[in-house]
Amino acid sequence: MNTWSDIAAIQPMASQIITNSIIKDRISHAYLLQGARGTGKEDIAILIAKVLFCENKSGANPCLACNACKRIDSGNHPDVHWIEPDGQSIKIEQIKNLQKEFTYSGLESDQKVYIIKGADTLTANAANRILKFLEEPSKKTTAIMLTENSQSILPTIRSRCQIIDLKPLNPLHFQQKLIDAGLNDATAKLMSALTNNLDEAIKWSQDEWFAGARKLMVQLVEAFTDNVSDVYLFIHNHWMQHFNERKQMEQGLDLLLLAFKDILYYHIDHEDALVIFAPDERLEKLAMYYSQDKLISILQDLLEAKQKLKQNVHPTLVMEQVTLQIKR
Structure with missing residues (x-):
């Protein structure tokens, strides 16, 4: 996405808020862009950086052709700094x-941009260390923070940023894009989930x-x-x-979530939402085995398992625990 019109096609409110700020020369010293994967966080961050450095911008849009725009696209602009998690987290040494x-002046101007993925x-x-910048902003320094989970960010950080909420993409629109790219209907539906x-x-x-x-x-x-006594062997020998x-x-837990959601959807006659199973005898058998209450409990267990992975719990232990919970 190269222009604010491109952003507006999927994030109209965010595009309007930011372009109004650009036109009025009121770009915030710190943005917090929050939204799920694929909702345009990085594209918006790059566009803001281009606007700040572009040599020939037109209104709110960068020219895309000048040296600054090209270097930002290639990740080689000396005054645009990206910070990404080192392993599972962003560490104090990085900050x-x-x-x-x-403390240094910009190499090519007084402007600096920091993008924190x-x-x-x-x-x-x-997090406490980054507050120093947010509490004492430089007029020529802009921080752009990207997150899928804003509730995990310190309130003191949130309060010092302009928060831009990005809406989930329309799944039907995304499915059509996948079909246009050559995927069949069933695969497009699964991938969009x-x-x-x-x-x-x-x-x-x-x-x-x-x-x-x-x-x-x-x-x-x-x-x-069918073979509940062999589940642990299957987990260790195959899963x-x-x-690894x-x-x-x-990804494996995401697939399991979709599968058990399918069984629940079959229970409540919502077959148009199925993404893993077809509405056949196999799915009917699974629905007979699991009650709606049990399925809701399993879905919660799988979500908690995903959270444990993010908290750096050993994957084998996570899988053993969730397997035991599903077996009960």
Whole structure:
């Protein structure tokens, strides 16, 4: 997305708020962009940076052709700094290094921009450290913080930022984009339930690892009803072998969430929402085995398992615990 018109197509309110600020020369010293993956956080951050550095902007839009715009696109602008989680979190050492940059003048102008991805992963010490900048803003320094989970950010940080809420994308619109890109209807529906990122969805749809992950997920769901005594063997001999990285495990839990949601949707005659199973005898059998109350409990257990992964609990322990909970 290269212009505010592109942003407005998916985030009209955010586009209007920011472009009004640009036109009135009232760009905030700190923004907090909060929204799910794929809702345009990074695109908005990059556009704000381009506006601040562009040599030939027209109204609220950067020219996209000048040296500054091109360097921001390539990630090589010396006065635009990106901070990303180091592992599971943004650590105090990263913020200390960033603060050193605060003391220097911009290499090519007095303007500086700092974009902090995954701002909700700031450790407590790092979060307190970043407050120094937010409490004593420089007129020529702009911070842009990106998060999927704003409630995990310190209230003192939130209160010092202009908060921009990004709305979830229209799933039907996204599904159509996937179909236009060559995915069949069923795959487009599944991918739109897993991600809002077009490139990511297309990549997963062509990935043999993902096809294997989906197959294992179905086998595990059926094992809970057909071979419950062998579930732990399946987890250790097959599941953990395939989902051997933390992000892969998160994808596995996401697939399980969708599968158990399908069973619940079948219970309540909401078959148009199915994304994993077809409304056939297999799904009918699963619905007979699980009550609605049990399914709601399982969905809660899976969500808690995802949270434990984010809290750095060992993936094998997380999977063993949620397996035990589902078996009860």
